[in-house]
Amino acid sequence: MPAKSKAQQKAAGAALSAKRGDIPKKDLKGASRDMVDSMTEKELEEFASTKRKNLPKKKS
Secondary structure (H helix, E strand, O other), X not given: OOOOOHHHHHHHHHHHHHHHOOOOHHHOXXXXXXXXXXXXXXXXXXXXXXXXXXXXOOXX
16 A cells, blocks of 8 residues: 555655664654554555655645
């Protein structure tokens, strides 16, 4: 499932980094912190790999 906004794509990228251990989970805020616990690594990869072209800044 692709991300529906640039903010969602960015949050998924941050959550993916935390899930892989590249950054500490305590450094995350908002949606990215929730994504770490509620989504699998594969789901996060799909969101984070969405092309940002033609995506709105925020989901309406």
